[in-house]
Amino acid sequence: MLDFLPSPVKGVLSFIGYLINTICLTVPLILTALLKFVLPFKGVIVLLDKILIWLATLWITINGMNCDLFNRIDWQVKGLTRLKKKDWYLVISNHQSWVDILVLHKIFNRKIPMLKFFLKKELIWVPFLGLAWWALDFPFMKRYSKKFLDANPHLKGKDLENTRKACEKFKHTPVSVMNFVEGTRFTPEKHERQKSPFYRLLFPRAGGIAFVLGSMGEYLNNIINVAIAYPGGIPTFWDYISGKTKKIIVDVDVFPVKEQMIGDYFNNDRFKQQFCEWLNQTWQEKDKKLEEILLFEPTDRSSA
Template sequence: MLSFLPAWLNICITLFLLIICTAAVSFAICAVAFLRLMCFGLGHKFFIRTANKCMRWWLRRIREIMKITNNADWQCEIPISAEHNDSYLLISNHISWLDTLVLAAVFADLRPVPKFFLKHSLLYVPFVGWACWGLDMPFLRRYSRTYLLKHPEKRFTDIETSREACKKFSGVPTMMVIFPEGTRFTPEKRDLSKSPYRHLMQPKPTTIAVALESLGRQFNKIIDVTLCYPDNPKTPFRDFLAGRLKKVCISIREIEITDNLRGSYLTDKQYKRSFSLWLKELWQRKEQKMSAMKGETGENEKAETGERAENDNSEQAQSPSE
């Protein structure tokens, strides 16, 4: 373990290991993607399986790096066994850039290699973006509400991109990873968005519903993941780099995909309401799990809830004079 080293030295070592490891696998996946282009798309499944093997190697190296550089206490609830031949949809809360590395470490040998929905800007990151493209990961554009009002034709661009990406995974065991909150959690973002939760942002159901619709029966189960870094709540990724990550709490449960979870989110209003309600209940349960991971009591929760309500009332009282 290197956590005894000075923080600056641990940061240098951790970054070096991450960069070397990521660069190596990126080169390999880019080479596979180039060969696939040279073959004009022939043998797509063979090339994507080869790229997935490279990705599996990266997942295992990330797990080793996390163990070497940090002496963290991993408290994991993982009541599932290894299964690589089926496809899964993984949904998780989003706290930090560290989330991706934690999921990589946990699922290195449990499920098909994870595929993430990424911001379109990451496509232009040298080698990393190209490698993600070689793995057929979908790149989504994020438009502001103001931009969409001026360009309504762009409203469903991400949905179509998600559908096209999901079609590429047909017949290949896949684990799609979605962060329904759409952004990393911070208290400031929570308050600005008026999230009804204390530890979570409000989830957006569209991407999940479209993924379920696009891949149809290929997804066997939903993997519901709850992440928490109770002793490093403010800067978990920076603390990880410095070797100061103390505890990682992760809870995993599988949810059967029943017929009521499948439908057309964009055209069926009844399905849209029922799916949104299902996701809301799921997030309420996740909120309770987060409170338990943080060791909060009911009195603490009531006190903070009362404080937030008092602040909201204060803001409302000041608004007329403004």
Template sequence: MYDACMKRALENIRGAVAVAGMVLVTLIGFIPLLPTSLVKLLAPWPAVKKPATHAVLWVARWWARGINACILGMGQTRVSYDQQVPDDPHGRYVIISNHQCWADVMLLCHVVEPQLPFPRYFIKEQLRWLPVVGMACWALDFPFMKRHSRAEIEKNPALRTRDMETVRRSCETFRDWPVTIVNYAEGTRSNATKRRAANSPYKALLPPKAGGTAFTLNAMHDVLDGVLDMTVAYVNTPEPKFWDMLCGRIDEVVIRVRRLDVPSDLLEGDYMGDADYRNRFKRWLEQRWAEKDVEVAALQDPRSSATRFAHVDSTS
């Protein structure tokens, strides 16, 4: 009992040190972030806004590296990769991924950088007001999404298209920049409670929301260099928690990234107005999700003999 308590205490100390490191990295990053963000906000000239955006991206890259050093260095979680990430830092890509834990966001940066452009995420509106991070997300042109309940939409049907309009405006901005657009198609982190509430047909995943993915592909299809499918699984951990990862209680995370062949007839369409197109797109995404669910469920189940995806290219 004493040994178990000591082990738990040391793990918590490790997690606290990791949090302190992340706070320090964030505060240091805020020093150059504030003036560059203000320049981007206030300058009326594109010739000034463009270098300001480059400066913000530079800060974001180094901030992400520092945060990942804290997460992986203190937690000492092994990350196993099976990836087909092209070496194209000036391209335009969409990544469709499942979402299990807050660590997913930073691990994705760790996977794609520096081969691909710095990722932009569809994030919840509430994060706009988070100190430092909210400003960074705004300066990086992250789309802020307002999630509405079914009851709210029934009361005000106009809300149904509001997020889609946000996607459209953001994609107009992204067309002119090298970018990796990340869509967590489930809309939130998957756990057993949420899966029961959503009546999910999957063991480990929530049902994907097809609208955001369809709108992004429709808006960007003529400038995209590729669509990537990312699968994240926390080995032997059905309910991964960020704190547990910081404390070193998660031994391994497996990440698979592969190029996704999207049928040409799904790259263009009217998702809201064409029921046939909408149903075809949903079926296509749900089939991808069913395949992903088998992989994730096998890796997360402590009783499973699976230890990682097949064809692992490298381990760090």
């Protein structure tokens, strides 16, 4: 434990650790992924996917050790006992910071199948990580604005088609499909612009998870609903790696995928309304839970 070091020193050393770990494990990840193109046989692909997941799990494990080496974080995590490593999950969470991804990796590592995030297409250019995400079959999504689609109607439904192709890849190996339902990180400006009825959350977007459930309903057994709270204020990546984040509270709720959660969201108005009502209710409960979690915790209310 090197928590006694000054914060800037801890941050630099920790960042170097993350960087070396990422570079060293990205190379075998990419080489293994290239074999999938050279040997496109189902049995070989399944085997290579297991190797890729093992490498990614090792990367996450080392990152967790790096965090523990330089930081003394009080982790308060509830609800992990019912999880299984050989099951399919849809994971939904509130989103406040890039740190959320590191938190989710750390608490779920080796407890459920590796998290697969839906990423913006531009993130493929992130050094090393972009190639690693590509190698691990993370789906890269390109979002089109309504104005752009009106001018280019031939692209309507293209994002959904990409989601469908991604879901097909998830069917032969247990996976945890991760979705930040709000679609973006929480900020006071976004909260005000949306006129969100929630105190600590933005509006949830139902289309993405409805489509995933519709495409993979026969495989996805459970939904993991995560509430992440930072009592000391929402941290940046630098805050996290330099030891400024002292406490993280995570509440995990697991419930089964029910028949009424699966349907044609885009063509069945009745199902769409029902699904949105369920998701909004889930988000109201999450907002209330976050308030209860932070009620007696020291926090910077201005950051919420």
